[in-house]
Amino acid sequence: MLSGTMAQDFCVGDLSGAQTPAGFPCKKVAQVTVSDFVFSGLAKAGNTSNIIKAAVTPAFVNQFPAVNGLGISAARLDIAPGGVVPLHTHPAASEFLVVTQGTIAAGFITSSNDVYYTTLRKGDAMVFPQGLLHYQINAGGVTAVAIVSFSSPSPGLQITPIALFGNDLPSALVEAVTFLDDAEVKRLKKVLGGSG
Template sequence: MNLIQIILLFTLIVPFCIAEQSVVDYCVANLTLPKTPGGYPCIDENKLTSNDFVFTGFHSPGNTSESVFKSSVIRANDDTFPALNGLGLAMSRIDIAVGGVVPIHTHRVSEIIIVIEGTIIAGFIGTNHTAYYKTLYKYDVMIFPHSLLHFQVNVGDTPALAFVSLNSANPGFQTTSLALGANDLPTEIVSKITLLDEEEVRRLKAIFNGTNDLIL
């Protein structure tokens, strides 16, 4: 490829790259208006203050005693921290009691975790069914690629604390056990598509308030 061709290619690519960039510095979400696939409409920037760009929800631990998994996730996303709207960022505080877990789940985006206190086993399962997992200690960091199933387990003798960052203002969160137990699919269908016996499906549905209707 000669210099003229390179210049021509560059002139074709650059406009598309610029088009992907934001035309505003920020777009603090107006939560009183409907959300769209691109996020929330913006609050008039003349009405914003420094407080709109600060999130204080991570100060206190989450209540792990109310969860069957003995864990708590406090999320800073565009619904709870409107300044993240359109910026492609979110964070969560994760508290895990002794013996607790963040159950296997998935997001539509990638996630990075840093352990602040405690000892956890964290991992993900690739699409080739390989499990990548590791015991993480204070200040260890691990990445979970987008859309892959991943989890955390507190294997220490003290509560664990970690923070995660995700590359979306609304990354989504689907837990496998909750998806199986909270749905309104007939029990026998869930049993057939998962190979779980119907008794176990009913147990999950009882925990997560799903229905147990049978096919007529």
């Protein structure tokens, strides 16, 4: 018989504490209730009236503290007709996407620049390995919806066009690293909120 310590089954995040690479500190077990383990936020469609005509409704640790320390999280993805989730990465997680409505064209680019892409329909699933550039596009005439799970409670996100053009990196540097001309860089910076 082992003595001394009991297994820690969960660590509901105490969001009032500081987040570290290991997550948030644990909420006191005496304060945990069943409602800590239930998240209802994925039922409602996200607002797709934006430049990309897409919305992500996250169930990450900041919205759903029960995933703290469990190595999982989820999100709802809504993409209106004509919408796109531009090339992006999740530096801290792999992604598993399941289409629940509509049609989504999706793909990813490997670190050796091999491309894997396809069209997904209701019930289809696709995995996007951690850290790789990937995208999703509405490929039909109705709003597409997917439920996405991640291998981290805090997957991170970097959207490539916003990283390049939505900041104050001088245009001359952006031109040098993208091979785009000055007029195009300035146009994209204006569209995506950058300066410089």
